[in-house]
Amino acid sequence: MTKETSKVAVVTGGTRGIGAAICEGLKDAGYAVAATYQGNDEAAKKFSANTGIATYKFDVGDFDACEEAVKKITKDLGPVDVLVNNAGITRDAFLHKTTPKHWHDVVHTNLDSVFNMSRLVIEGMRERGFGRIINISSINGQAGQAGQTNYSAAKAGILGFTKALAQESASKGITVNAIAPGYIDTDMVRAVPPEVLEKIVAKIPVKRLGKAEEIAAMVVFLASDKAGFATGATFAINGGQYFS
Numbered sequence: 001m002t003k004e005t006s007k008v009a010v011v012t013g014g015t016r017g018i019g020a021a022i023c024e025g026l027k028d029a030g031y032a033v034a035a036t037y038q039g040n041d042e043a044a045k046k047f048s049a050n051t052g053i054a055t056y057k058f059d060v061g062d063f064d065a066c067e068e069a070v071k072k073i074t075k076d077l078g079p080v081d082v083l084v085n086n087a088g089i090t091r092d093a094f095l096h097k098t099t100p101k102h103w104h105d106v107v108h109t110n111l112d113s114v115f116n117m118s119r120l121v122i123e124g125m126r127e128r129g130f131g132r133i134i135n136i137s138s139i140n141g142q143a144g145q146a147g148q149t150n151y152s153a154a155k156a157g158i159l160g161f162t163k164a165l166a167q168e169s170a171s172k173g174i175t176v177n178a179i180a181p182g183y184i185d186t187d188m189v190r191a192v193p194p195e196v197l198e199k200i201v202a203k204i205p206v207k208r209l210g211k212a213e214e215i216a217a218m219v220v221f222l223a224s225d226k227a228g229f230a231t232g233a234t235f236a237i238n239g240g241q242y243f244s
């Protein structure tokens with residue numbers, strides 16, 4: 001693969017799970033990578049020690065914190081060429097048991113974050129005539145999932161955002177795409193009770209969970225110069241579980 005040596009990539013929620021695999025994939029492809037996280041210092045320290053990738057701690061749902069962090073990353077590494085909006089959380093319950101806090105926390109982390117980070121890098125990308133924004137949605141944003149009205153709404157919101165920003169940015173050399181992973185073997189999925197997970201895997205035509213590296217490979221492609229004609233799209237990577 002061509003090395004993208006001069007480019008800077010930021011991956012939110014980059015210290016664990018899918019984000020960590022994305023960071024490593026981008027680093028291997030030659031990018032200077034910044035990984036962000038919220039609170040798990042131990043995981044961030046371990047990740048940084050293993051990969052040599054710099055980490056930045058802030059809440060992606062907080063616009064002012066994002067602004068400060070983007071300034072720091074730009075100072076440390078240079079202007080952001082590639083933004084991967086990956087940070088996400090779940091707070092699952094049927095709607096009749098969902099609290100306003102569960103709703104707010106999920107929308108704050110999964111959707112407000114996409115506005116915050118994209119808003120803070122888009123002007124620079126427009127000025128420089130190049131950019132890649134890659135948003136990590138979910139199969140459950142496409143298909144809906146009982147027990148996840150908050151998460152499904154936030155992840156579906158990302159798809160609309162992606163299409164609108166792609167239209168605004170296409171003439172400026174900026175592509176904006178979404179990836180909708182199916183069930184991937186990370187801490188988020190390991191938190192699902194084993195008996196539920198067994199039933200989920202049984203419904204996946206390839207009969208296994210996905211690997212974080214399988215999402216990372218698509219991100220590396222979408223970040224590259226070769227992907228310049230792909231924009232506004234949602235790439236489903238779900239083992240055949242759902243065809244949108």
Ligand code: NDP
Pocket residue numbers: 012013014015016017018019036037038039040041043058059060061086087088089109136137138139180181182183184185186187188189
């Ligand atoms: P993990 O739970 O393994 O990792 C989440 C990462 O996001 C961590 O680095 C975490 O930081 C960070 N994070 C969480 N909240 C915030 C916040 N408010 N501000 C900054 N960083 C934050 O998640 P996954 O790797 O499983 O998921 C990554 C993305 O992929 C998410 O958007 C998820 O919704 C999506 N996805 C995952 C699927 C799966 O099967 N795993 C399926 C479909 C989509 P910290 O370590 O400090 O907590």
